[in-house]
Amino acid sequence: MSDFSRNPELNRLVAIDGLLSDDERDVQALVRRFCDDHVRPNLPTWYDEASVPARELAKGLGELGLLGMHLDGYGCAGSSATAYGMACHELEAADSGIRSLVSVQGSLAMFAIWRWGSEEQKTEWLPRMAAGDAVGCFGLTEPDFGSDPAGMRTHAKRDGDDWVLNGTKMWITNGTIADVAVVWAQTDDKIRGFVVPTDTAGFEAREITKKMSLRASVTAELSLTDVRLPADAVFPEVRGLKGPLSCLSEARFGIVFGAMGAARDSLETALDYAASRQVFGKPLSGYQLTQGKLADMTLEVSKGMLLALHLGRLKDGAGVSPEQISLGKLNNCREAIAIARECRTILGANGISTEYSPIRHAGNLESVMTYEGTSEVHQLVLGNALTGQSAFR
Structure with missing residues (x-):
């Protein structure tokens, strides 16, 4: 098992570890080790060259049992929704693109076949996809x-x-x-x-x-x-938008956790940098403006993770509604991109280098804000739930 955050003070203040089961913490630790060994060392090059060995990564992720891990049967791990969320959290703490690979594989393509496919479609594709042998x-x-x-x-x-x-x-x-x-x-x-x-x-x-x-x-x-x-x-039974929208809800759930991973990693980077950077004869972290930024961002990471865990427990229990997942995606994406941008300001000019993660996270979160439903769409989903009036048409 590993701590929620690499930064001991952030870990102590957010205090998420006590809310996670041993299995959920084990999953986070497993994904963190994989990212430390196979992802993080290569990210500056992959991002600079816009090239990633996605099939090789899929195979490695499949060997760890992370592809379609929240599904049952057909070679899938059958993990809890919250454990899957913590996997997404740690994947996106490395990079949103890596979490997207896993989300699209497991929560969109595999979930669609698992939920709506025929038995023949399931047995043909799901075991190979779970293993990373098919993408x-x-x-x-x-x-x-x-x-x-x-x-x-x-x-x-x-x-x-x-x-x-x-x-x-x-x-x-x-x-x-x-x-x-x-x-x-x-x-x-x-x-x-x-x-x-x-x-x-x-x-x-x-x-x-x-x-x-x-x-x-x-x-x-x-x-x-x-x-x-x-x-x-063809999928034998499902007709209309019910099919694809059910898959989008699965992917959005992972994003609720994932976006906070990008936020947490940005904050950890800013904390480490501010402690070591000397400005006017003392650490940058010793100035009031910097401490104010760090305090506000820690609040939002704490609230975002509590919201993610609440939705995870609902999903693992009585069930979570699409509107509740919209609430989580809207809030956590909005706060994550604000945190990544604010962390970039703490890093000053160094913050625009791929040596540091916040600018990369901020750029990625521009897409995360948009896919699986834009922020505006989720606002209207919540508005419809609150008022009973659809503003879409």
Whole structure:
């Protein structure tokens, strides 16, 4: 087991360890060791070059049992939601892109197959995906339809016993390395989900480059041109947005914990730097303005983690609603990016170097604020829950 924070005073003030079970702390320690050994030493290069060995990382993460770890059966670990949350927390303390790899694999692609797939789809894909031998991606967002997925133009038509898919998906994590894509498409019978092997004729994935965020992550555009699939490629029961939105709630849950990992790592970096940096003859940490910043950020990390753990306990118990997860994502992403930016100010000019994490976390969190529902979408979800009035349409 390891402490919640590497900084002893931050760990003492936040005092999260006593709220975690031994298993949850063990998971955090396991992920921290993996990131220390295989991720952190390489992050400055990966971020600078916008290149990451994602398949190699997926294999290592699969060997640790982290891929789809909160799912039962089919080679999955069957861990608690809170243990999965702590894994996301520690992954994102390293980098949001690494947590995204795990989230898309486990909470989007694997969860979609596990929750909505046929027994044949589950047995074909889930054991290999859990082991990291197969990588998945999740095709929902389109170039013109992000927050409004109901308007998607990708469509699937019946042709005899087959399905034929045409369309484009955008901003797809793991897209160019995936062996299987879960693709959502309009049909004559509402929106349906399809399990699409990426070696199917007509399927093409092109990497999106020139990103200023999530540079240690694979992002792609998917094109489907007359992609012909057998009748059993479709999810058998689910229709409409219920299917994809259930998957987004799973991914959002991990982000609630993950965003606080990026915030915690930024704060730890700022604390260490302020203690060693001499300004006008004494440590930077000895000045009132710096202490005020550090105190305020510690408050927000504490509150964000308490909120994440509360949602985790709900999910492991009676259940957590999508609106409650929206509350967690909205708050924790908003506070995490503010913390990363404030920590950058404490580092001064050194803060713009990839030698230090806050500027990288701040850049990544620009994307985390947007994907799996923008902050504005989550505000409207909460507004609808509070007033009973939908402001979406």
